[in-house]
Structure formats: C-alpha cells, structure tokens
Amino acid sequence: MKVQGKMFLGFAAFILATAVVYGFWSKEAAGTTALFMAFALCTMIGFYLAFTARRADTGAQDREDADVADDAGELGFFSPHSWQPLALGVGGSLAFLGIIFGWWLLFFSLPVILVGVYGWVFEYYRGESRTQ
Template sequence: MKITARIFLIVAIFFFLDVPVYWWLSHDPTGTAALIMAFGMSGMIYFYLDFTVRRIGPGPDDRDDAEPYEGAGELGFFSPHSWWPFVMAAGAAGVFLGIAVGFWLCYFALPFMAYGIYGLVFEYYRGENKHY
C-alpha cells in the first residue's frame, strides 16, 4: 500500500500544479472546480492509504521478498444475491423520470426508493442474523 499511497500523492501534486495553469489558460470555472475536487479526492485517498500503512505496517505488496500466498486470504464479505439494489435503482429511475416528465411521479417513486435503501441497509439484520 505504500507504493499505492505514493502514486496517489503524485496524482494529487499533479492536480495541485495543474489547477492554476488550467485556470490561467482557459478561465473555465467549471473545469477548475472539477480539478480542485480531483485534487481533494486524490489527496484524501493518499491520506487514507498512508494512515493505514502507518497503522498496520507494510503489507506483502510492499516487500520484495514476499510470496504470492502471503497476499491471499479473506477479502471480505460479499452478498451472494440481493434484489434490494434493483428496487432502489428502480425507485431512483422513477424519481429522475418524475423530475424530467412531471413532478407528480416523484411522489409515487420516492417511497419505492426509500424502501430500497432501507432494505439494502438492513438486509442482514433479519432472520438468522437478527440482533436482539
């Protein structure tokens, strides 16, 4: 992760130096704001990766003598299947369609989107995984 953090630091420095040059040559406030946000986001990623490396130490990807099996292991829990993203996306599509076609449609689509968000967040707090 140390090398990845340095890459994001280089990208952040590039955006930091690129913003005044871009603004001077184009006088475009939208592109300048986008470059400033790109600088901020790459800086935040650098900070997170650097903080994590300092907290947990160098990983196998930072050492030259590391073996491939050292990087193996559990990567996390990924849901095998879920219908909640579909419900949430259908509700969001209805909301955006309502904004484009007629605002009355938003009143019907917003509860579906809210129900999808609720179901997605609390998906594993039901049944056998319920917390009492």
C-alpha cells in the same frame, strides 16, 4: 496500503498542476472548479489511505519480495444473493430521471431508495425474538 496512498497523493499533485494550468489558460470557471474538487477528493483519499497504512499491518503489496500468492485468502464477506443494490439502482435512476423530466418523479423514487437502503442495512439483522 502505502502504495495506494502514495499513488492517490501523486495523482492529486498531477491534478493540481493540471488545474492551475487549465485555469490560467482557459479562464473557464466550471472546469477549473471541477479539477480543484477532483484534487481535493484525491488528497482526502490519499491521506486516509496513508493514515490507515500506519495503523494496519504491512500487506503483501507493500513488500518488494512478495509473491501474488502471499495476498491470497478471504478478503471479506460479500452478500451473494442481495437484491438491494438493484432497488437502489432503480431508485437512483428514477431520481436522476426526475432531474431531467420533472421534480415530481422524485416522489416516486424516494420510497424505492428508502426501501433499498433499509433492506440493505437490515439484510442480515436477525434481532431479538419478540415471542417469549
């Protein structure tokens, strides 16, 4: 993770230089603000990755003599059959369409988003049996 942290911090420095040059050259507030916000986001991600790399074991990507096969194996659990991202995508699309066509459309998107979030959070929760 050290490589990723350094990469994001380097990208943040590049965006900061770009934001300063863009701000002086264009005198435009929206683009300059967006670039400074992108700098802040890259800095946060870079510091998080650098902080996490100190506490985590050295991965294969951090060693110069590592092979591709050294990083092979299971990376985590990913749900193979979840429909909840589709519900969240539909709800998010309706919400953004509500910004375009009218705020009333958000009333229809909010239940879809809430059902998607609830389903995704409790997808693998079995809970305690209430029948005793």
